[in-house]
Amino acid sequence: MTQAKNMYIIVIGCGRLGSFLANRLSNEGHSVVVIDVNSNAFDALTADQFSGFRVEGDATELAVLRQAKIDKADVVIGATHDENVNIMAAQIAKNRFNVSKVFVRILDPNKESFCKAIGVECVCPTSIAAEKMIADLYQASGS
Amino acid sequence: MNTLIIGGGKIVYFLAKAFFSKGYNVTIINRKKEECSWLARQLKATVVFGNATDPQVLKEAQASSMDAVLAITPNDEDNLIICQLAKLNFGVQRTLALVNDPDNEQVFQELGVTTAFSTTRMISSLIEQRTGLEEIVSLFSVGEGKVNVTEVALTKNSPVLGQSLMEINLPANCLIACILRDGDPVIPRGGTTLCAGDRLVLITLPENHGPVLKMLTGSNI
Numbered sequence: 464m465t466q467a468k469n470m471y472i473i474v475i476g477c478g479r480l481g482s483f484l485a486n487r488l489s490n491e492g493h494s495v496v497v498i499d500v501n502s503n504a505f506d507a508l509t510a511d512q513f514s515g516f517r518v519e520g521d522a523t524e525l526a527v528l529r530q531a532k533i534d535k536a537d538v539v540i541g542a543t544h545d546e547n548v549n550i551m552a553a554q555i556a557k558n559r560f561n562v563s564k565v566f567v568r569i570l571d572p573n574k575e576s577f578c579k580a581i582g583v584e585c586v587c588p589t590s591i592a593a594e595k596m597i598a599d600l601y602q603a604s605g606s
Numbered sequence: 607m608n609t610l611i612i613g614g615g616k617i618v619y620f621l622a623k624a625f626f627s628k629g630y631n632v633t634i635i636n637r638k639k640e641e642c643s644w645l646a647r648q649l650k651a652t653v654v655f656g657n658a659t660d661p662q663v664l665k666e667a668q669a670s671s672m673d674a675v676l677a678i679t680p681n682d683e684d685n686l687i688i689c690q691l692a693k694l695n696f697g698v699q700r701t702l703a704l705v706n707d708p709d710n711e712q713v714f715q716e717l718g719v720t721t722a723f724s725t726t727r728m729i730s731s732l733i734e735q736r737t738g739l740e741e742i743v744s745l746f747s748v749g750e751g752k753v754n755v756t757e758v759a760l761t762k763n764s765p766v767l768g769q770s771l772m773e774i775n776l777p778a779n780c781l782i783a784c785i786l787r788d789g790d791p792v793i794p795r796g797g798t799t800l801c802a803g804d805r806l807v808l809i810t811l812p813e814n815h816g817p818v819l820k821m822l823t824g825s826n827i
């Protein structure tokens with residue numbers, strides 16, 4: 464895999480997905496800032512992989528996004544468990560701060576077309592898992 | 607007019623009642639089952655149980671037939687998504703959202719919400735207006751607080767008594783629209799002289815609201 468140049472990446476949410484992304488991207492040499500409302504969530508960042516910054520706060524608050532220096536960010540990833548927080552923060556990043564790449568994790572497949580309409584790239588683990596399971600099922604049953 | 611209100615608590619109940627008295631149709635979406643049955647018992651509104659950030663729930667509430675959607679849940683992010691879904695997926699022309707963070711008023715409008723209002727900002731500006739001197743009465747504001755209409759009484763301590771409007775040199779973006787003198791309204795011109803006991807109806811923009819009041823009353827606001 465070719466290594467992309469060093470990017471400034473903001474990860475919103477430090478749960479399983481957010482901390483995984485933050486640890487990995489930081490370890491691969493990117494500048495990473497993680498935002499979470501709960502400072503205990505930062506325990507999931509491992510010292511041997513993560514060398515970025517932590518911002519405690521609500522990512523739907525403009526002041527918190529500014530504190531994370533969102534105006535300098537190349538990438539913003541919405542990875543909280545609340546897809547509406549992810550979508551809102553991503554739109555602010557894109558429309559107000561001209562962040563070139565934003566994407567969000569959503570859980571409700573019903574919102575995929577909405578995300579497309581507002582220009583936010585989304586990943587929906589629910590539909591990915593469902594499609595994989597259905598594909599595997601058909602393959603196993605040989606049809 | 608068909609209105610859709612999303613949220614809960616007393617505010618939704620009283621708002622729905624106020625809308626009924628104006629003859630509007632009201633539909634409410636609430637995500638708590640007990641509250642839905644309470645609202646349905648108390649009001650003649652259509653009440654839909656569910657999460658309004660789910661497009662299916664908005665569809666069930668017949669969002670596409672709404673003239674206005676009012677999102678007043680306690681979460682800014684939910685209110686934004688509800689308004690955007692209503693506009694993009696259901697073609698609702700007028701969307702209104704409540705925001706906690708005053709910064710989000712502008713952010714929401716940039717993202718396509720028709721009107722966003724922050725109770726924090728409204729309360730703080732109300733308090734600012736009310737804690738002024740007694741001879742100053744804030745009448746109302748226009749354009750979501752962008753223009754203030756204030757009534758000011760000139761006491762014998764006012765530094766502008768006996769001067770004409772031309773002479774007192776008011777700053778830009780401010781207007782003395784009317785003078786109430788002994789109960790009679792006078793529309794002032796540049797040559798009109800100010801007297802003790804005059805009540806001025808003043809139109810100001812927020813940036814020079816304080817300085818103009820200080821100029822007329824001589825007190826710090």
